[in-house]
Amino acid sequence: MAMFRGLASLALTLTFCCSYLTTPSSAAATPDSDGFLQCLWGNIPSGLIYTQGASNFTDVLASSVRNPRVFPGDTARPLCIVTAADATHVQAAVRCGRAHGVRLRVRSGGHDYEGLSSRSVLPGGEAFAVVDLAALRAVAVGSDAVWPLAPTAWVESGATLGELYYAVAKNNSELAFPAGICPTIGVGGHLSGGGIGMLMRKFGLAVDNVVDARLVNADGDLLDRAGMGEDLFWAIRGGGGGNFGIVVAWKVSLVKVPSTVTAFNVMRTVDQGAIDVLTRWQEVGPTLPVDINIRVIVMGQQLTFQSLYLGKCADVVPMLSTLFPELGMRSSDCLEMTWLQSVAFFDSWNPNAPVESLLNRRTGLSTFTKNKSDYVKQAIPKEEWQKIFGWFAMNGAGMLILEPHGGFVGTVPAPATPYPHRTGVLYNIQYIVFWPSGGDGTAATSWIGSFYDFMGQYVSNNPREAYVNYRDLDIGQNEVVNDVSTFDSGRVWGERYFAGNFRRLAAVKAAVDPTDFFRNEQSIPPLFQQGNRWGKRLGKHD
Numbered sequence: 001m002a003m004f005r006g007l008a009s010l011a012l013t014l015t016f017c018c019s020y021l022t023t024p025s026s027a028a029a030t031p032d033s034d035g036f037l038q039c040l041w042g043n044i045p046s047g048l049i050y051t052q053g054a055s056n057f058t059d060v061l062a063s064s065v066r067n068p069r070v071f072p073g074d075t076a077r078p079l080c081i082v083t084a085a086d087a088t089h090v091q092a093a094v095r096c097g098r099a100h101g102v103r104l105r106v107r108s109g110g111h112d113y114e115g116l117s118s119r120s121v122l123p124g125g126e127a128f129a130v131v132d133l134a135a136l137r138a139v140a141v142g143s144d145a146v147w148p149l150a151p152t153a154w155v156e157s158g159a160t161l162g163e164l165y166y167a168v169a170k171n172n173s174e175l176a177f178p179a180g181i182c183p184t185i186g187v188g189g190h191l192s193g194g195g196i197g198m199l200m201r202k203f204g205l206a207v208d209n210v211v212d213a214r215l216v217n218a219d220g221d222l223l224d225r226a227g228m229g230e231d232l233f234w235a236i237r238g239g240g241g242g243n244f245g246i247v248v249a250w251k252v253s254l255v256k257v258p259s260t261v262t263a264f265n266v267m268r269t270v271d272q273g274a275i276d277v278l279t280r281w282q283e284v285g286p287t288l289p290v291d292i293n294i295r296v297i298v299m300g301q302q303l304t305f306q307s308l309y310l311g312k313c314a315d316v317v318p319m320l321s322t323l324f325p326e327l328g329m330r331s332s333d334c335l336e337m338t339w340l341q342s343v344a345f346f347d348s349w350n351p352n353a354p355v356e357s358l359l360n361r362r363t364g365l366s367t368f369t370k371n372k373s374d375y376v377k378q379a380i381p382k383e384e385w386q387k388i389f390g391w392f393a394m395n396g397a398g399m400l401i402l403e404p405h406g407g408f409v410g411t412v413p414a415p416a417t418p419y420p421h422r423t424g425v426l427y428n429i430q431y432i433v434f435w436p437s438g439g440d441g442t443a444a445t446s447w448i449g450s451f452y453d454f455m456g457q458y459v460s461n462n463p464r465e466a467y468v469n470y471r472d473l474d475i476g477q478n479e480v481v482n483d484v485s486t487f488d489s490g491r492v493w494g495e496r497y498f499a500g501n502f503r504r505l506a507a508v509k510a511a512v513d514p515t516d517f518f519r520n521e522q523s524i525p526p527l528f529q530q531g532n533r534w535g536k537r538l539g540k541h542d
Contacts, residue, residue: 030101031101032101032102033102035100036099037049037051039092039095040080040082040092040096043095043096044089044093048083049081051079052077057081060081060083061081063110064108064109064132065115066109066184067113067365067368068365068366068368068437069115069368070113070118070119071118072115076119077119078119078129078130079102080129081129081130081131083132083135084133084135084136085135090131091222094217094219098218098219098220102128105128105130105242105520106131106132106241106246107130107132107134107186107189108157108241109134109160109184109186109190110186111186111189112189112241113369113470114521116242117189117520120521121521122480122521132158133156133188134158134361136248137158137163138155139155139156140153141153141168142154151172151253151254152253153167153251154249154250154251155167156248156249157187157249157250158186158187158188159186159187160187160361161183161185161187161190162184162347162358162359163361165177165340165343166358166359169355173259173338173340174256174257174259175255176199176254176255177209178195178198178200178203178205179197180196181198182347183347183357183358187250188250191247192236192239192240192242192243192247193240193467193468193469194207194417194468195207196469198293198346199255199257199308200405201408202290202293202310202408204412207237208409208417209252209253210237210250210251210253212225212250213225213228213236213237213249213251214247215236216245216246217512218512218513218517222248231511232244232508234508235505235508235509237417237418239498239501239508240468240523242523243505243513243518243524245518246518257310260311260312260336260337261308261310261311261338261339262311262335263306263308263335263351264329266328266333267303267304268302268328270302270389271301274303276326276382277303277326278385279380279382279385281324282376282427284324285427286404286405286426288323288324288406290407290408291310291311292307292310292316292320293308293404294306294324294404295307295401295403295404296401297399298399298402299392299399307329308342308346312336313336316329317331317334344357344358367435367436368434368435368439369433370445370448371430372431373428373466373467374428374429374431374460374464374465375425375427375428375465376429376459377425377426377460378458384458388455388458391447391454395444395447397434397435398431398447398448399434400429400430400431400432401432402427403427404426404427405421405425405426406426409425414499414501415500415504420499420501421499430467430470431448431451432448433447433448465496468497471522473521475496476490476496477521478490478521484515484525484526485516485519485523485525486525487526487527490524493522494522502524503527506524506527509524509525509527510526
């Protein structure tokens with residue numbers, strides 16, 4: 001807890017003690033790369049800074065890349081990587097960047113599907129540096145983490161979901177946090193985009209359980225919730241990573257789970273009537289009691305109905321026999337375990353996987369992937385699913401993951417957080433295609449693009465919604481005019497991720513980052529209103 005007490009003190013008392021490092025009102029028009037690096041070396045330990053000339057630069061750059069498809073080429077690489085070990089290092093990087101016209105991109109776990117936390121694909125490139133938060137990974141479960149008091153934890157953005165889950169459950173096996181399945185995802189990126197997972201139907205998204213945060217803003221100030229104000233606090237809980245500042249830590253509410261939960265995988269092939277089960281699941285999955293979540297994984301002609309039930313086998317079997325008999329779930333399918341063991345199981349599909357496996361931060365770089373997403377609001381008829389499965393006969397390396405909504409998620413008003421996909425959503429679709437590292441991905445990317453176009457008739461429209469944590473550059477990219485991303489270009493993709501919340505996000509951006517310092521190809525653009533070029537800073541008077 002000493003680290004977190006120190007951060008709290010910094011939020012109130014820190015003053016930057018370098019008189020020459022004055023943050024200008026806007027980034028320099030022409031990037032001064034040499035001046036930027038000199039500024040970093042003067043304010044951050046040199047061992048934490050890796051320039052392109054360093055012998056281990058590529059290794060450090062690759063350390064948080066999870067998909068080799070987006071590994072930066074020579075022209076898309078950052079000037080340097082700052083491996084921040086303290087919030088003050090993040091502040092120094094922001095102030096140096098502002099002073100010398102070098103923008104920053106930030107990464108925690110490296111799972112950005114388009115790699116925009118590590119590379120730039122802007123036409124002509126852009127001078128930028130990466131702030132890597134992987135070393136900021138402390139998890140401090142609050143001393144009030146006992147019932148009936150509301151338990152909380154502070155978690156730094158560079159911690160992985162696996163590290164968070166492990167720390168929480170080892171403190172109290174009946175506590176959990178509702179977030180995603182993949183344990184190597186960084187907390188910072190996951191919470192910035194919403195955070196769907198196996199507990200969301202009972203407890204909501206990850207962002208529905210965030211109660212405070214510590215953020216370094218575009219001026220290099222370290223702010224908590226009270227200091228940043230409610231508009232900015234609203235924006236960072238689902239408005240996408242790298243848009244408004246750099247969140248270095250989050251305070252989250254923990255939730256109570258039983259000492260024994262039940263996990264299971266029920267597999268069915270198309271020949272075994274899987275399409276009938278899937279057709280029925282569309283109606284049942286979002287309306288089941290909130291203690292159970294059944295998601296569907298489609299690969300080729302086989303479907304896996306993967307479930308977590310917050311209770312024992314003896315209770316879930318009769319429930320599903322009554323509410324979802326088409327599934328044919330039996331007692332022999334049950335795997336009773338602790339909640340933490342269920343997280344390891346869903347990651348590995350191995351019921352004997354040790355929970356310590358959740359602490360492994362590395363992933364292989366042997367497979368390229370491309371991802372897309374959709375939201376379904378009306379059940380797809382059986383005869384249409386038969387057509388859909390024809391696409392998997394064309395490419396055996398494609399996958400769908402269907403995540404049911406409903407329950408608590410559907411009770412939260414769309415404007416409550418930037419994540420708008422709430423009432424009326426049956427389920428989310430994630431499309432994935434794989435091909436070998438080093439192979440030609442032309443056929444794979446062509447297949448997923450064509451399949452996505454075909455699926456347009458079955459999913460939400462006006463806008464065709466998408467999930468920002470499954471970032472997809474195919475749906476649009478920003479245009480930059482006069483060194484600022486334009487609102488109209490951002491709307492093309494932004495309203496698909498955020499629907500009616502996009503305009504409010506853009507207004508917050510104009511208020512807290514009017515020079516568009518935190519920028520990438522799909523960052524929130526500033527919306528300037530009433531002819532005021534610089535907007536009005538929230539909670540400040542210019």
